[in-house]
Amino acid sequence: MGLSRMLDVKPDPYVALCPSRKIIEVIGDKWSLLVIPLLIDGPKRNAELLRLIEGISQKMLTQTLKRLEEYNLVARRDYGEIPPRVDYRLTPLGQSLADVIGQLDNWVIKNFEELLHA
Amino acid sequence: MGLSRMLDVKPDPYVALCPSRKIIEVIGDKWSLLVIPLLIDGPKRNAELLRLIEGISQKMLTQTLKRLEEYNLVARRDYGEIPPRVDYRLTPLGQSLADVIGQLDNWVIKNFEELLHA
DNA sequence: CGGCATCCCTGTTGATACTG
DNA sequence: CAGTATCAACAGGGATGCCG
Numbered sequence: 572m573g574l575s576r577m578l579d580v581k582p583d584p585y586v587a588l589c590p591s592r593k594i595i596e597v598i599g600d601k602w603s604l605l606v607i608p609l610l611i612d613g614p615k616r617n618a619e620l621l622r623l624i625e626g627i628s629q630k631m632l633t634q635t636l637k638r639l640e641e642y643n644l645v646a647r648r649d650y651g652e653i654p655p656r657v658d659y660r661l662t663p664l665g666q667s668l669a670d671v672i673g674q675l676d677n678w679v680i681k682n683f684e685e686l687l688h689a
Numbered sequence: 690m691g692l693s694r695m696l697d698v699k700p701d702p703y704v705a706l707c708p709s710r711k712i713i714e715v716i717g718d719k720w721s722l723l724v725i726p727l728l729i730d731g732p733k734r735n736a737e738l739l740r741l742i743e744g745i746s747q748k749m750l751t752q753t754l755k756r757l758e759e760y761n762l763v764a765r766r767d768y769g770e771i772p773p774r775v776d777y778r779l780t781p782l783g784q785s786l787a788d789v790i791g792q793l794d795n796w797v798i799k800n801f802e803e804l805l806h807a
Numbered sequence: 808c809g810g811c812a813t814c815c816c817t818g819t820t821g822a823t824a825c826t827g
Numbered sequence: 828c829a830g831t832a833t834c835a836a837c838a839g840g841g842a843t844g845c846c847g
Contacts, residue, residue, distance in 0.1 A: 750810095
């Protein structure tokens with residue numbers, strides 16, 4: 572490990588303005604948590620996602636995908652055809668995140684009953 | 690596995706009204722994601738959490754803790770003293786969730802740079 | 808100290824309509 | 828089909844003050 576590494580400030584989401592706080596918010600977002608796992612088994616189109624995620628609006632889907640794209644978690648692909656054909660897929664970074672979220676999902680399913688009656 | 694198990698309907702957060710959707714929202718909450726890891730190394734008091742989590746308000750802290758308590762993730766302990774002394778700790782269920790969230794945190798820290806530039 | 812109740816404002820969100 | 832734009836509605840969340 573080089574000296575420069577030792578000088579790095581490690582991200583701390585408990586500090587309000589630390590960028591990692593924002594990242595926590597993006598990842599820990601209700602819709603992100605639903606969109607990301609859907610992309611694991613291949614690219615999906617806008618209308619497909621809209622149909623698969625009951626209750627999401629076009630607006631929220633677009634907004635969620637854009638934010639995930641900003642953070643390099645999802646890649647948007649426009650085929651330039653008419654009628655329009657666009658799909659979204661996980662980047663390698665997004666794939667690795669999807670694995671972690673998958674664990675979260677499994678946890679929820681596994682502990683579902685116990686969570687409910689509390 | 691008994692027959693009854695096979696008849697269980699598995700929770701599906703992609704259905705708007707499925708309770709698992711609500712659970713996803715509770716867990717995937719900005720403040721929950723910050724509070725839970727803090728409780729891993731022992732009980733914490735209200736004022737302590739307020740100080741540790743920069744930017745959280747009393748109102749949001751209370752609301753977050755209550756919701757986590759509802760889902761049996763956190764236990765509130767009132768010592769019945771005067772002045773008041775109350776602390777919050779993870780339940781066993783909460784502990785197991787904390788492990789998963791810890792993985793998410795580690796992922797964020799590990800991929801911090803890559804997320805930022807995007 | 809812990810935390811509830813209130814007020815109030817802002818931002819998020821949904822619905823609708825429109826465009827390339 | 829994929830998205831944008833606009834508007835109205837509502838809830839999230841902060842600030843303050845009060846109480847056990």
